[in-house]
Amino acid sequence: VASDIGVDAAKTGMLATAEIITAIAKAVDEVGIGRNGSVPLVVDPVAASMHGDPLLREEAMEAIRGLMFPRATLVTPNLDEVRLLVGIDVRTREQQREAARVLHELGPQWVLVKGGHMRDAPECTDLLFDGTTFTELTGPRYDTDNTHGGGDTLAAAITSALAKGASVPEAVRHGKQFIERSVQASYPLGAGVGPVSPLWVLDDVHGR
Numbered sequence: 001v002a003s004d005i006g007v008d009a010a011k012t013g014m015l016a017t018a019e020i021i022t023a024i025a026k027a028v029d030e031v032g033i034g035r036n037g038s039v040p041l042v043v044d045p046v047a048a049s050m051h052g053d054p055l056l057r058e059e060a061m062e063a064i065r066g067l068m069f070p071r072a073t074l075v076t077p078n079l080d081e082v083r084l085l086v087g088i089d090v091r092t093r094e095q096q097r098e099a100a101r102v103l104h105e106l107g108p109q110w111v112l113v114k115g116g117h118m119r120d121a122p123e124c125t126d127l128l129f130d131g132t133t134f135t136e137l138t139g140p141r142y143d144t145d146n147t148h149g150g151g152d153t154l155a156a157a158i159t160s161a162l163a164k165g166a167s168v169p170e171a172v173r174h175g176k177q178f179i180e181r182s183v184q185a186s187y188p189l190g191a192g193v194g195p196v197s198p199l200w201v202l203d204d205v206h207g208r
Contacts, residue, residue, distance in 0.1 A: 002031035007039055009163035011155055012068065014046040016056065021063035025071060034071035035109045040162045043072040043108070044155035048080035061085065070107030074168055076155050077103065078114045090118070093125070100129035110168045112158075116141075116150065128172055135169060139180050146186035146194030153198050154179040 001007065010033045015021045028034045034041040045064050047056050056064075065085060069075055079090045086106075088099045096113050103111045115125040121141070128135040157178035161171035178198070185200035 002033060002039075007033070007163075008165075009040045009042070009159045011042040011044060011159040013044050013152055013155070014055070015064065015068070016060065018057075018059045018063040021060060021067055025063075025067040028071055035073050035107075036071070040073040040159075040168075041071060042155050042159045042162070043068045043075045044151060045069075045075060045077050045081050045085060046151070047084050048078070052080040052083075054084055056084075065106050069103070072108040073162070074110040074112060074158065074172075075103060075108045076112045076114060076151065076158070078116060078151055079118060082113060093127075096125075096127050097129075097134060100127055100134065104129055104131050112172055114151065114154070116147070126172075126176060128169065130168075137173065137176050139176055142180075142183050142186075144183065144186055144194075146188055146196065147183060148193045148195045150179055150183060150196045153182050153196055157198075 010028070012024060015024065028041060033039040047054060047061060049055055061084065077085060082099045083089050086099060086102045088095060088102065090096050090099050096115060100111045100113045109130065111129045113127045115121065115127065123138050124141045125136050125138045128137060154175045158171045158175035161174040166174060179196065181200050182196040182198045185197040186194055187197060188194040
């Protein structure tokens, strides 16, 4: 698709094995996707369950660190994924900054350390870092357990903004606004954790 139709931005999500990650790293190099190409690449390093348990074997984690991070325009780990990837258990704003520094040393152009899992904080503060400047993006914390898919939705919203030509800081701000609305519109589903709802956009369209 990338070599035929072309793409304006790309995103990775759950990558289960080192073999898959190796194949993707080779493919993005071939078509000019990633920080060394002309097309931005967002790497959402899905590595932990909703409860913080690891989803990947260590060889897959090492492949994400060694192959995907150096190719990424932006990486978007949550705090559980930070702990699994670099061993930092983030509980404070300073630890969030330390984690961003360590993650940036792995090679991505930008790092977004999401703060949604910092449960004791009254607000949700995500931290964007480009190796020089820290930018805090603070938003409301909604009283809901229905946050399933929040990280995936955020990364997708950021990627869509990058595809439209936004800078990384602009795209991240757009993504944060989008996920805030999606969490606000979340709903229960069955006995587990309910999903966020990106379909609030359709409600806005039909309400006009």
